[in-house]
Amino acid sequence: MERLDGNVLAGPLMGLFAFDPTTATGRCTMCGDVAAVGQAMVYGHGMGYVARCRNCDNVLVVVIERGHQKSLAMPGLRWMRITENN
Numbered sequence: 662m663e664r665l666d667g668n669v670l671a672g673p674l675m676g677l678f679a680f681d682p683t684t685a686t687g688r689c690t691m692c693g694d695v696a697a698v699g700q701a702m703v704y705g706h707g708m709g710y711v712a713r714c715r716n717c718d719n720v721l722v723v724v725i726e727r728g729h730q731k732s733l734a735m736p737g738l739r740w741m742r743i744t745e746n747n
Contacts, residue, residue, distance in 0.1 A: 667701035667712055673724045673731065680743055687738040691719035698722070698741075713737075 667683055674682040683699035694716040701712040701721055709725040714737065721737040735741070 662704050662706055665703045665705055667697070667699040667703050669703050669705060670698060670701075670710055670712060670722070670724065673710060673726060674733070685741050685743045687721065687735075687741040689714040689717060689719050689721060690737050690739045692717040693739075 671681060671683050678685075683697065685698050686695060687698060688695050692714060694714055696715055698712065698721075700715050702715055702718070703710050703712045708727065709723065709732075711720060712722040712724075713719060714721055719737045721735065723732075723734040723736070725732040
């Protein structure tokens with residue numbers, strides 16, 4: 662499985678959020694690292710993507726794509742902060 666950076670999630674997550682999700686900031690539940698989603702280490706496969714913490718490799722976000730459905734889990738994020746650009 663190829664390791665990608667978190668910016669690859671822009672397309673799959675755009676349909677779920679009304680903002681660019683890669684610019685959102687989150688805190689890892691495992692190590693406390695705070696970083697933009699775009700800085701995560703992402704592993705892609707046929708069904709979707711797994712984003713891991715850049716610092717400790719904890720699973721932050723899972724995106725599953727099946728047909729016309731997308732599922733999102735954020736088990737490794739304590740919080741996510743979105744800054745609105747006007």
